[in-house]
Amino acid sequence: MQLNHEELRRAYRTMRLIRDFEERLHLEFATGEIPGFVHLYAGEEASAVGVCMHLTDKDSIASTHRGHGHCIAKGCDTDAMMKEIYGRKEGLCGGKGGSMHIADLSKGMLGANGIVGGGPPLICGAALTAKVLQTGGVAVAFYGDGASNQGTTLESLNLAKVWDLPAIFVCEDNGYAESTSSSYAVAGSQIERARGFGIPAEEVDGFDFFAVHDAARTAIERARAGGGPSMIHVRLSRYYGHFEGDGMTYRGAGEVEALRAKEDCLKRFRTRVTEAALLPAAELDEIDRAAADQIESAVQNAKKAKPPTEADLLTDAYVAY
Amino acid sequence: MNQIVAITMPKFGLSMTEGKIASWARPEGTKIAVGDEIADIETTKITNAYESPVAGVLRRHVAHEQEDLPVGALIAVVADPAVPDAEIDAFVERFRAEFATRAPEAEAAAPEPRTVEVHGRPMRYLELGAEHEERPIVLIHGFGGDLNNWLFVQPGLAERNRVIALDLPGHGGSGRQVGAGDLGTLSAAVAGLLDSIDVPKAHLVGHSLGAAVALRTALDRPAHVASVTLVCPAGLGTEIDEAFTQDFITASRRKQLEPVLAKLFVDAGLVSRDMMEDLLRFKRLDGAREALTAIQNANFAGGQREVLRGRLGELGDIPVQVIWGAEDRIIPPQQAEGLPAGVAVHVLPGAGHMPHMEKAADVSRLIQAFVARAM
Amino acid sequence: MSRKSFRQAINEALRQEMRRDPRVVIMGEDVAGGAGSPGEDDAWGGVLGVTKGLVGEFGRQRVLDTPLSESAYVGAAAGAAATGLRPVAELMFVDFIGVCFDQIFNQAAKFRYMFGGHAVTPMVVRTMYGAGFRAASQHSQCLYPIVTHIPGLKVVIPSSAYEAKGLLIQAIRDDDPVIFFENKVQYDQEEEVPDDPYTIPFGEANLTREGDDLTIVAFGRMVQVANEAADRLARDGISCNVVDPRTTSPLDTGTILDCVADTGRLVIVDEASPRCNMATDVSALVAQEAFDALKAPIRMVCPPHVPVPFAPNLEDLYVPNADRVEAAVRAVMRHQGR
Numbered sequence A: 001m002q003l004n005h006e007e008l009r010r011a012y013r014t015m016r017l018i019r020d021f022e023e024r025l026h027l028e029f030a031t032g033e034i035p036g037f038v039h040l041y042a043g044e045e046a047s048a049v050g051v052c053m054h055l056t057d058k059d060s061i062a063s064t065h066r067g068h069g070h071c072i073a074k075g076c077d078t079d080a081m082m083k084e085i086y087g088r089k090e091g092l093c094g095g096k097g098g099s100m101h102i103a104d105l106s107k108g109m110l111g112a113n114g115i116v117g118g119g120p121p122l123i124c125g126a127a128l129t130a131k132v133l134q135t136g137g138v139a140v141a142f143y144g145d146g147a148s149n150q151g152t153t154l155e156s157l158n159l160a161k162v163w164d165l166p167a168i169f170v171c172e173d174n175g176y177a178e179s180t181s182s183s184y185a186v187a188g189s190q191i192e193r194a195r196g197f198g199i200p201a202e203e204v205d206g207f208d209f210f211a212v213h214d215a216a217r218t219a220i221e222r223a224r225a226g227g228g229p230s231m232i233h234v235r236l237s238r239y240y241g242h243f244e245g246d247g248m249t250y251r252g253a254g255e256v257e258a259l260r261a262k263e264d265c266l267k268r269f270r271t272r273v274t275e276a277a278l279l280p281a282a283e284l285d286e287i288d289r290a291a292a293d294q295i296e297s298a299v300q301n302a303k304k305a306k307p308p309t310e311a312d313l314l315t316d317a318y319v320a321y
Numbered sequence B: 001m002n003q004i005v006a007i008t009m010p011k012f013g014l015s016m017t018e019g020k021i022a023s024w025a026r027p028e029g030t031k032i033a034v035g036d037e038i039a040d041i042e043t044t045k046i047t048n049a050y051e052s053p054v055a056g057v058l059r060r061h062v063a064h065e066q067e068d069l070p071v072g073a074l075i076a077v078v079a080d081p082a083v084p085d086a087e088i089d090a091f092v093e094r095f096r097a098e099f100a101t102r103a104p105e106a107e108a109a110a111p112e113p114r115t116v117e118v119h120g121r122p123m124r125y126l127e128l129g130a131e132h133e134e135r136p137i138v139l140i141h142g143f144g145g146d147l148n149n150w151l152f153v154q155p156g157l158a159e160r161n162r163v164i165a166l167d168l169p170g171h172g173g174s175g176r177q178v179g180a181g182d183l184g185t186l187s188a189a190v191a192g193l194l195d196s197i198d199v200p201k202a203h204l205v206g207h208s209l210g211a212a213v214a215l216r217t218a219l220d221r222p223a224h225v226a227s228v229t230l231v232c233p234a235g236l237g238t239e240i241d242e243a244f245t246q247d248f249i250t251a252s253r254r255k256q257l258e259p260v261l262a263k264l265f266v267d268a269g270l271v272s273r274d275m276m277e278d279l280l281r282f283k284r285l286d287g288a289r290e291a292l293t294a295i296q297n298a299n300f301a302g303g304q305r306e307v308l309r310g311r312l313g314e315l316g317d318i319p320v321q322v323i324w325g326a327e328d329r330i331i332p333p334q335q336a337e338g339l340p341a342g343v344a345v346h347v348l349p350g351a352g353h354m355p356h357m358e359k360a361a362d363v364s365r366l367i368q369a370f371v372a373r374a375m
Numbered sequence C: 001m002s003r004k005s006f007r008q009a010i011n012e013a014l015r016q017e018m019r020r021d022p023r024v025v026i027m028g029e030d031v032a033g034g035a036g037s038p039g040e041d042d043a044w045g046g047v048l049g050v051t052k053g054l055v056g057e058f059g060r061q062r063v064l065d066t067p068l069s070e071s072a073y074v075g076a077a078a079g080a081a082a083t084g085l086r087p088v089a090e091l092m093f094v095d096f097i098g099v100c101f102d103q104i105f106n107q108a109a110k111f112r113y114m115f116g117g118h119a120v121t122p123m124v125v126r127t128m129y130g131a132g133f134r135a136a137s138q139h140s141q142c143l144y145p146i147v148t149h150i151p152g153l154k155v156v157i158p159s160s161a162y163e164a165k166g167l168l169i170q171a172i173r174d175d176d177p178v179i180f181f182e183n184k185v186q187y188d189q190e191e192e193v194p195d196d197p198y199t200i201p202f203g204e205a206n207l208t209r210e211g212d213d214l215t216i217v218a219f220g221r222m223v224q225v226a227n228e229a230a231d232r233l234a235r236d237g238i239s240c241n242v243v244d245p246r247t248t249s250p251l252d253t254g255t256i257l258d259c260v261a262d263t264g265r266l267v268i269v270d271e272a273s274p275r276c277n278m279a280t281d282v283s284a285l286v287a288q289e290a291f292d293a294l295k296a297p298i299r300m301v302c303p304p305h306v307p308v309p310f311a312p313n314l315e316d317l318y319v320p321n322a323d324r325v326e327a328a329v330r331a332v333m334r335h336q337g338r
């Protein structure tokens, strides 16, 4: 199915926003102004966007520690996200969560997650809700190659199949869990693991937005139609270290430079749509400028924003206590 | 004479970086002579009477009691009564300003202990006064001690002599294999160390077990020994408080160690937290307890095992002196009685088993004088 | 003897024990780092570089990078320990214990008792704890009370680099399963640490300050906070004992009770969440065993009963500090008896 003009613009704009958001954070983190652990998603944009383009606010996703891209793709406000990352009261979570715990439940974003493998079981639950309440919604778990080795992930694949849930498991395989290569740590194949549970699975090129978008459509339509869970193994790469501050000595010489030159979902998207005359370059340039402005103002607003107040320390632990 | 002389915070032992005046023994305005006790100086390890290095009128207590000061800081000023107060004020100002800028260099120059292999095992020693031609003095600590036991004595002696304080096998920074752990083994290690650092002949000063080691070394290699000073020595009788050595080994907490160490001193207040902490830390090292146990068993099980008193005559013309704390509760000072006529005996009142800590100035003077005569 | 950081002290303890005993192996995520990767081997040496260099000396047979599967490898450590190895498993942050807790508390902890005293499970789980790193709710907790609760586990919380080396060597040589807590904020703190191996026995508290007026019991990094408060109070003539229990299991109740008997006043500083933590445990002990010695009610200085917040200003409010300890001590000192 062809994407229409507006959808193409949206896809490109969202990927560009994520890229700019992350590249800017990389710079801002180096100034020392951003507290805590920050894991950047740059390079992986096509996965979040290719999948989330099919979702609405009634659909849920669970993210990972590398969550900014999923948030933006699921419609979270970049200003409020940036404020959260800076630990501000007006942040998406009131400054209580930070980069690793950004969430917006009103958008169906169940949170970035500090616990690797924490998301897939939650998605079984979200899918169960959709099924029991017959919302027509689906639930998507994004998880890394590292997380694919967690018992929780494998148990969730089984549970989703056993309960026949509208769940989609998206394994974002960027080749590394911290410094450990998936070629060392992952036995067998992701696809065969899912198939072993009787779950249909597909491998896609994660630098190709359209490939991800197609695979996601198949899986999500299946789930919405009551066809149960699916799994997508997205092969991609991260441009930065595991977290900011990682020297990346485990990566090959020139590995990242080569990746950026050859494997860039944004460049590929641009070539594809301009060559096919689906979107003119000038329009893409205009989107680039707007995205840059949006991120610039997000950073400025975050820097200006106020931290939480002392009273905030004690609120929000319970609904009622 | 209008000279103004500075008295500064002394450095007792290598690890001392600061100290404080526990109390002034002489008020401002008194006339003092070299060697007069002018203050009690407290370090984290121990409190020690400090003797004036100069003579004159103690014009100013610059340091307040209980004020922590770095080593080398100005604590007092000595000057003729004729020098006006204003000049003394100016002197203090100037000293302080200069001290603030030069302090770090002094620190960097502090001598460090060294370690050599002796019969395949590491032995640690600290050498001070290496520039002196004079025959060296070798300081040998007692059971459970280490070279730092001489902290109040070694720097003073090093003003005129090359002075080497060593760690016996199983102690301090030396290896913790002690072989049989008896006097023969320990003195062979001492001899080995002296050979390997090129000390052909030395004045041996030993304390307690270290004194027996010194004596045994002198008996085994008389040609290499210029004189022997025995401080509260083992080796002169069978009696020893064996409960002390045993409790010393088993105590694993400060609370248990404190009463054990208190036996060493007349003034139990000298047993400081840091002294106990250093010992506990030593005893936690792999092999430390085993080493101490082996040495205890070889030397003190059921009383002193090797009594050398009867062999003193074999030393010929090597001079021997004995220094003993009158209130030594570990080895009775009565063992100093009835020694051969040539042996000088000094029994120091107000000292227990650690006169080189408790009466450091007296012990230093005795060693200094004895060594000078035996040169 | 030389100055070493907390990180170096841990690294040296592991290295010396691995040299001494070929049965000692270490395992965990990225403990060497770079497994299967094109770049440098030993790329990480643990997420904060604590185990760096060990794979170079001992090889990948004994320094095992694991898949991201805590349940499997922590359980494997228990199984290996029960069958003849002496594994040291690294659980990167103690917050991740949720993923593998069964293997720790139902398996390793209980083997010996359930099997009638026949099993020995000499495993160590090294893990990071503590707030102050801006690492938010899932990377900042102090879960030592949870493991202290489990019979069969020993629990160690060193307060400094010197303590860390001696206690870790003891942990590795110990025949029971030990959970060893390292505060991530302390890794760069330096002090004198002997070069040679040494052990500090479990269940022997250390008095880091001695005084007559009041006893402060503090755990892990909070010992430093308590010392700071005690030093300030000493200048005002209030002299405090500071008790570092070193291990929460076994707990040196004798030293705590002796100190309370001497001072009659008690403040407990615990960075763990305030319900059912070490502060409540020690309070209960003293209330039961030394009630008559108390001249004033016991005070606990703990964080509030909320998760660890991310925003730096909130996190600073959350973690107990010397000001709060000082205030608690003064409040106890002011108390007028009946």
Ligand SMILES: Cc1ncc(C[n+]2csc(CCOP(=O)(O)OP(=O)(O)O)c2C)c(N)n1
Binding pocket: A064, A065, A066, A114, A115, A116, A117, A143, A144, A145, A146, A147, A148, A174, A176, A177, A178, A242, C029, C068, C070, C092, C096, C099
């Ligand atoms: C249960 C748990 N174990 C370990 C970690 C530490 N950790 C955080 S991210 C990460 C690697 C995750 O790898 P992967 O799932 O492939 O995601 P990627 O970082 O590559 O996006 C690890 C080990 C954690 N946060 N949670």
